[in-house]
Amino acid sequence: MEQLSVSADKNRIIVGMSGGVDSSVAALLLKRQGYDVVGVFMKNWEENDEDGVCTATLDYEDVRRVCDSIDIPYYTVNFSKEYRERVFSYFLDEYRAGRTPNPDVLCNCEIKFKAFLDFAIGLDATALATGHYARLDKKNGIRLLRALDADKDQTYFLAGLTSRQLERVIFPVGDMQKGILRNLAAEAGLSTAYKKDSTGVCFIGERNFKQFLMQYLPACPGDMIDINGHIVGKHDGLMYYTLGQRRGLGIGGSKDGSGESWFVIGKDMQRNLLIVQQGEHDELYSTALTASQINFISGCAPAQEFQCTAKFRYRQSDQPVNVTMHGNGCTVDFKTPQRAVTPGQWVVFYDGEACLGGGAIDEVRPLKKIIIK
């Protein structure tokens, strides 16, 4: 694992513990290396899920068990206020605007590696460690590298960070395979060894997403139309749908239909219309995008124009692109058309193993313009 050079009298490391197996093992590894490890659990969401379950309470139980078994102190810290102000408000604003934000990228920038990092440093720690699957190369400057386990790589979510933030961060499990990590957890008798990986918006967790949004953004029903201008269904509110979405449209078969599924291909915010199309067609694909407020981990773009690979969503294979900077923004041209690239989502750039940075997508250039007849 990554080594951290520390002086003998100052070797405290704060581990951000989620109650999952990855951060549990991160703490375990650091403890075994002799660091003064302190586990800290962040509680950033106050409400229970739709079943009335507070997953944070359950997760904290796991943190307690793990910390007890590896014999380190543990605490909890609450950044709910910061999360609401810096992440959740943006999240809602984006949905109101008809876009599809990625709150977890922002959460890392604003909470985990800002508010929480400051907190950790305030506890006189040398570094903050988390269970992220990512690696850091600190030889000359700081580079964010993909995890060794390509299937678990989480650099996509870290693309909004800067080298300055990463200076005092370590990712102890970034060079481990998930399977090996679980075995290690099991051998050490950690209670989280076989715990299912958590998914869903960080801190909010898995839940019926539409129902969740409805609590904050009231329904605003309207029509679904196809490119012929025919009304083919009703929607509950444009904010509840995203480009490329299939499920939840409720459109059955019709006399003249092809029998294929229907997908969301656009939104008309002015007229409150959801534009849908049966089957996968060119309107669903795009050839380029523009993004603003691009963040480069190194602090600046590699060049005014450069070629690299990019992802438009987590767990997508890398796509070759050409990036042209203009100010803080850029245009990204795709080598091959991409399906359902969505405003609000993040485009993240890679140069081989290195994650360069990324930014929120503003607009896309469709392979075929949507023209309602």
Add this chain to the structure above:
RNA sequence: UGGGGUGUAGCCAAGCGGUUAAGGCACGGGACUUUGACUCCCGCAACGUAGGUUCAAAUCCUGCCACCCCAG
């Protein structure tokens, strides 16, 4: 009102006397997944109604009901 046509699951839609009554869409569940999606897997329900013919009827016949089209 007269003539014609159609009635199979939430929606399309196969079926033409003997099938466990296809398939697709939708929907539900699961897998995958620290965003939202996509994808994959599994599940899912029906012969308008009442009689008749027949060993056997979703399939043939009759009445009724509903809807559609043409005529008026």
